[in-house]
Amino acid sequence: SLKVVIIGGGSSYTPEIIEGFINRYQSFPCTEIVLVDIPAGLEKLKIITALAKRMIKRVKLPIQLSMTLDRRSALKGADFVTTQIRVGGLAAREKDERIPLSHGVIGQETNGAGGIFKAFRTIPILLDIAKDMHELCPNAWLINFTNPAGIVTEALIQHSPHKRVIGVCNIPFNMRNSIAEMLGCTAAEIEIEFVGMNHFVFGKRVWQNGIDRTQEVIKRLIQNGDQYSPANIVSIGWEQTFIESLQLIPNPYHQYYFQTDEVLAKSLQAFKENGTRAEIVQKIEAELFQKYQDQELDHKPVELEKRGGAYYSDAACNLMNSIYNDTGDIQTVNIINQGAIPDLPATAVIEANARISRKGPQPLAIGPLPRSIRGMIQQMKAFEELVVEAAISGNYQVAYQAMIMNPLIPSDQKAKTILDEMLEAHRKDLPQF
Numbered sequence: 001s002l003k004v005v006i007i008g009g010g011s012s013y014t015p016e017i018i019e020g021f022i023n024r025y026q027s028f029p030c031t032e033i034v035l036v037d038i039p040a041g042l043e044k045l046k047i048i049t050a051l052a053k054r055m056i057k058r059v060k061l062p063i064q065l066s067m068t069l070d071r072r073s074a075l076k077g078a079d080f081v082t083t084q085i086r087v088g089g090l091a092a093r094e095k096d097e098r099i100p101l102s103h104g105v106i107g108q109e110t111n112g113a114g115g116i117f118k119a120f121r122t123i124p125i126l127l128d129i130a131k132d133m134h135e136l137c138p139n140a141w142l143i144n145f146t147n148p149a150g151i152v153t154e155a156l157i158q159h160s161p162h163k164r165v166i167g168v169c170n171i172p173f174n175m176r177n178s179i180a181e182m183l184g185c186t187a188a189e190i191e192i193e194f195v196g197m198n199h200f201v202f203g204k205r206v207w208q209n210g211i212d213r214t215q216e217v218i219k220r221l222i223q224n225g226d227q228y229s230p231a232n233i234v235s236i237g238w239e240q241t242f243i244e245s246l247q248l249i250p251n252p253y254h255q256y257y258f259q260t261d262e263v264l265a266k267s268l269q270a271f272k273e274n275g276t277r278a279e280i281v282q283k284i285e286a287e288l289f290q291k292y293q294d295q296e297l298d299h300k301p302v303e304l305e306k307r308g309g310a311y312y313s314d315a316a317c318n319l320m321n322s323i324y325n326d327t328g329d330i331q332t333v334n335i336i337n338q339g340a341i342p343d344l345p346a347t348a349v350i351e352a353n354a355r356i357s358r359k360g361p362q363p364l365a366i367g368p369l370p371r372s373i374r375g376m377i378q379q380m381k382a383f384e385e386l387v388v389e390a391a392i393s394g395n396y397q398v399a400y401q402a403m404i405m406n407p408l409i410p411s412d413q414k415a416k417t418i419l420d421e422m423l424e425a426h427r428k429d430l431p432q433f
């Protein structure tokens, strides 16, 4: 038997991961899938469960799928657990985005003050889930997407008794696809050497069938300004000098850090016209759930591609497939450094290429950080450690330190104002403070 538990099963993304399991059934024959949610998500969970059942019925596979609000009973006997939850729902995300923007500061789901507060709400819950897993399914792998995925994984690795934890994101996967497109080949032929952390990862070198194509990719990035941006974030494009000088391939989230003024202006404009991304996502979700209720629908609708996390399930399913089959292939995941980057703590979580086997991911050596980004990567890791400590302890001083050490928060004044306002706005989801 092969049992997968999806926590946050009522997510509108779930049909994508169900399709991922269906498509991989020959190599990853899961016998049981359990969708878990909380009472507030029950209506969505019912709709998703019914759709997932129709999808499985269409292909006539012997997968038992069920739903429950009882997480602990679901976890018994699990082999893989995926977590895709949003503590406080989109209403909380709306505050994460709007409050900083109202002070003229980047307001974003996973970066800056918004990301800090999403981590504060999420980390205690994920630690609880991991604790349950340690007790009820100690050999199972926890595959976490819950954002900020890198910081949440850092918290779990440092503080949970359950060590079989891997963080995943669609960004490295999407970068590989779009570079393949750029070079006119398949993604399977491309390997990107990554360096950094989740949503702060750079491509250091690009290989096509073992041949170094980095310079060609850099040239094309300058020419076409290809941004491979997901649907949720701006796409401005890179300055020639920025790319030429760094000799690194940035990820779309780097725009927030290196083009802060332009991104802020664009975000404020978008906010005036359409509200926050959370409000846009609310509308996309309403349309999706309308579709999902159509009893004739028995596949993943294309409209799901309007979500920034589209294709996240490929990253997750490929990972589970490789662990299950002990394949030894290379995938990009959030895992313990273990010396891969000597100038970060050996126990820190990094987003890196790793060889995936039954024993889990083993990071490939990366080597010292390029000097140009060394300071900033070390700062971002120290910042993440502060966020984790504050999320667990509820210590105001540490939370404040995290705010002032974040590069997107411009002054002590704004740090304090935004911190206080957000602590108040999120009070019900922050019992530790």
Ligand code: NAD
Pocket (backbone or CB within 6 Å): 007, 008, 009, 010, 011, 012, 013, 036, 037, 038, 040, 041, 042, 044, 045, 083, 084, 085, 086, 087, 088, 089, 090, 125, 144, 145, 146, 147, 149, 168, 169, 170, 171, 308, 309, 310, 312
């Ligand atoms: P969503 O608002 O649809 O939430 C998913 C489900 O989680 C909801 O049905 C909700 O009721 C449920 N939930 C909330 N708290 C829960 C808890 N304690 N236990 C069980 N279920 C709970 O959110 P979404 O848009 O589907 O995103 C889910 C998460 O995945 C977010 O954190 C998002 O940032 C993240 N995400 C990450 C990536 C990535 O690249 N890492 C990609 C897509 C989404």
Ligand code: G6P
Pocket (backbone or CB within 6 Å): 109, 110, 147, 169, 170, 171, 230, 231, 232, 277, 281, 306, 307, 308, 309, 310
């Ligand atoms: C990207 C990120 C995810 C994030 C998503 C947001 O793909 O990698 O971590 O959750 O976008 O998309 P949304 O549609 O919710 O704005």
Ligand code: MN
Pocket (backbone or CB within 6 Å): 149, 168, 169, 170, 171, 199
């Ligand atoms: Mn991501």
